[in-house]
Amino acid sequence: MDVSAAGPTGMDVVATAGHVDHGKSTLVTALTGMEPDRWEEERRRGLTIDLGFAWTTLPSGRRLAVVDVPGHERFVGNMLAGVGSVPAALVVVAADDGWSAQTAEHVAVLDALGVRHGLLAVTKSDLADPAPVLADAAERLAGTSLGRVPAVAVSARAGTGLPELAGALEQVLAGLPAPDTGAPVRLWIDRAFTIRGAGTVVTGTLAGGTVTTGDRLDLGGRAVTVRGLQSLGAPVETASATARVALNLRGVAVEELSRGDALLTPEAFRRTADLDVTLVRPVEEKLPAELVVHIGSATVAARVRPLDGSALRLRLATELPLRVGDRLLLRDPGARRVHGAEVRDVDPPELRRRGAARTRAAELAEQPLGEAGARADLLRRRFVRRADFVAMGWPVPADATAVGSWLLAPGLADELAARVPQVVARYRQLRPLEPGPPTAVLRSALELPDVELVPALVREPLALRDGRVVAGAAALPPAVQRAVDDIRARLLQEPFAAPEAGDLVAAGLGPRELAAAVRDEQLVRIAEGIYLAPGVAEQARGRLAALPQPFTLSEARKAWGTTRRVAVPLAEYLDARGVTARQPDNTRRLR
Template sequence: MDVIATAGHVDHGKSTLVRALTGMEPDRWEEERRRGLTIDLGFAWTTLPGGRRLAVVDVPGHERFVGNMLAGVGSVPAALVVVAADDGWSAQTAEHVAVLDALGVRHGLLAVTKADLADPGPALADATERLAGTSLGRLPAVAVSARSGAGVPELTAALEGVLAALPAPDPAAAVRLWVDRAFTIRGAGTVVTGTLAAGTVRAGDRFALGDREVTVRGLQSLGAPVESATATARVALNLRGVAVEEIARGDALLTPGAFRRTAELDVSLATPTEDRLPAELVVHIGSATVSARVRPLDGSALRLRLSAELPLRVGDRLLLRDPGARRVLGADVRDVDPPELRRRGAARSRGAELAGQPAGEAGALADLTRRRFVRRADFVAMGWPVPADATEVGPWLIAPGLADELAARVPQVVARYRQLRPLETGPPIAVLRSALELPDADLVPAVVRPPLALRDGRVVAGSAGLPPHVQRAVDEVRARLAGAPFAAPEAPDLVAAGLGPRELAAAVRDEQLVRIAEGIYLAPGVAEEARRRLAGLPQPFTLSDARKAWDTTRRVAVPLAEWLDARGVTVRQPDNTRRLR
């Protein structure tokens, strides 16, 4: 399906043309038909002779209803600009065309209506020349009389050509459906309508609506039920999970996680202006309208602080409107999560940075380099493609080369930590994370390279060991245990050897001793040796049997037996005997 918006004339010339083209009445309200004045958005559709299905969004022309007009054109890729032969170019036509130009609309058709009442030539020539200086350029043009039908076949043929030239939308893209109507249908509940500009909607799909999730119970397109609709299309969605009072024009249904809601963003004016901007402007995108505080940065760059969050992406085109001056400006979203501007001159520096930032993957690379680290899902939701050179670690993206740069600093951090704490094998992960200013501990493995390694929550060197005097004392203890593996040294013997609590803890971390209980230290491999000796006993066995098999004292046997129970080597029975598991 193709969708086009009418624009240009204040009276019923547009609506009459839409009726002649589609056979449908676009004006939905009795007051509109009585006054001959389009007040709100109107909708109609038809099948062109070539088979294309065309939906028409008829927007108001009068200046008092410019907000409604903007809600209708924001998501539509092409425009049918209507000028009456007897009235010619009007202030409302100029305002509509200024909006289309600010939005960057490049596809359209000029229709000069009421050709039966006046010579269409002058109006056609004047409008063609005026449009040539806008984003629409030199449009194909047709003179038509909706009353007599003259020119209507030529109009449909010209529409076929315009629609054939439209770029194909991405059917797999994330959905952002701006709601332009919300109402209820008895027996169905809440229904919303909008122009699907990208992606596909299916019955059963779930979408984010603010901070809630809603489900599509069913959908229609051009008045008929369908299982799915693919952009570009006019759709009506029957929603589950929201009351009609909780949704309104300007809300958006979003693919969950695909868009970032923001109230602060950086933009660049599509066309720089020398005029001073007011401190507050009205921002339009899709069918949404919010006010915004404006802070000039440098050149054509601005920082906007919105009165309410909007789901935006880098590359979105906004329309900035100054109601007091009846002026509209187009602005491209450059950053939906901009940096704070704290230092003197930061605004000017930020403006210069945006001026030099390219688009596409090169722009994504520049943005990632500035951020250093960012979650992949957040980066994509901002509207950036993932740079091919980015380093991916779990859910994180790291700027190219940054992981290597940080890895080169890790040995210095480890050496400094061991210098201050020689009894510890290396800094805990939290210490290294803080030293390198990493946003998440999950990033630590990406910067720890051989001969360094992660062990027991610390960053250790392969050659890391205990201080020489501590190592000598531990070696002596292990030499004694080699002949009597369960003869744990007494506390006074450990102290006399120079092994206090800190030294013993370091030996345990270095896996040179095993702590069985307070004051009980044995050599690594003690669990296997204990099991081997217990395997020679009748099962189950008593603690006394185990003590004799281990050739040790009750001081060691009791905590050792409990230590083996805790590790699943042995199982304690109700009668206090034990057996091997």
């Protein structure tokens, strides 16, 4: 029997575990007054085949939901679906039978899952002296993750020991850590069926988070809506962990669902088929190339690649929504052995070089969980989108650098910013007529995953201008600067006498040089081949202001003292910038 702590819904969730003949279901019925076996075949054979459910209220007022799991070895998969979301256990052993192979198998599962809170119930105490079995079973459990647990002798048929059992349950439940009701929802589905007039209904144990009617949840990449919500057979608006819940879903047919699917808070989990794990306990024997992975109610085949020591890389046959820190159960069906494993990375690096597997195992061995582990993981990745990092299960390190949707490893932004001046200087050396590298060039040079990161790395005296990284007023090459200075000196005397094409070529100012001078704001390009000095628009407006309004192009040309070659594009230039307005009769007036 596995137990999870009460949440705001006032409920504890229990799953029975033990041998098929140890009276689990009978004990559940005696404790709750409800028959957990749901199928006629189960009642006829007296054998729990699938998960059963019941609930009751303990003397203190605590509400208790029970998940009765199969005890027979043939239904171990169903048993695992019922114990995957619970942090405590009640092991049921019969006084007239004692510890069995199935008991050992169930306890091995609990041990592999790291269950640390528990209770031992020795049933059928009316048929045999329970003391020897109590002592033997308690000693066996002491060597597992459960340690020393309270033990109670009961007889479901005679009704003896039930008050003591309820009291012991109260004691265990009171010592459990409070569930995180604000956590993202990951509800592993253990049943799916239809109800006339309601449609698709799923059930599961809500181990963390809160679900409310109207919530939109993710189901394998598709959005579904919670139409209705029940807990312990009664409709509720909201259910918080820990709770047994039934959700009426809109947006999915029951034929599209199966045990092991998960309802998720959108974008809160990363679905992955490749992950790195470490075994909770080292194993001496060589692991098989294929194992079965269990988490929640999900069962997935996996290929195993040993890295080194207790570290493994798993490739799942089907993607699962996993997080760093999740506890998995790895089962070898052939040898009937189980191993506990902790998820360490849900987006592991490729292993290409010789010795990469051993290096990776060493990294995992040195990397803790929590914020220290998050910092180490971020240092290895260097860049990661914040939403992806959180979905992996990591907290955001306090000294990480946030840039837009990205997280940068601690210190990385300063390190990269220090390299930017070198990149800019090298680019200007190779392309002296350009003010600086485009942001895409800087992104490539620094191996950034997104151009969105560039602004955070450009620091004074550098600046971003027109999509380029420039060093203030970027200087033109000396020869080009002298030629531009000569032209500007001539324009100072005659501001509208744009140099002829031949004069520009003779001065060494080709298209690239002229474009650089325009970018540097030393010349203004009026039209193809027409270059004047900055401020020409204001000078042109000043001369037009002395003309009667409206005026003709010929009048403007005379006011400017220039040729038609310059006057026509200059007039159009002023029109485009709103200095002048062209009239229907082709005259113009100042705005």
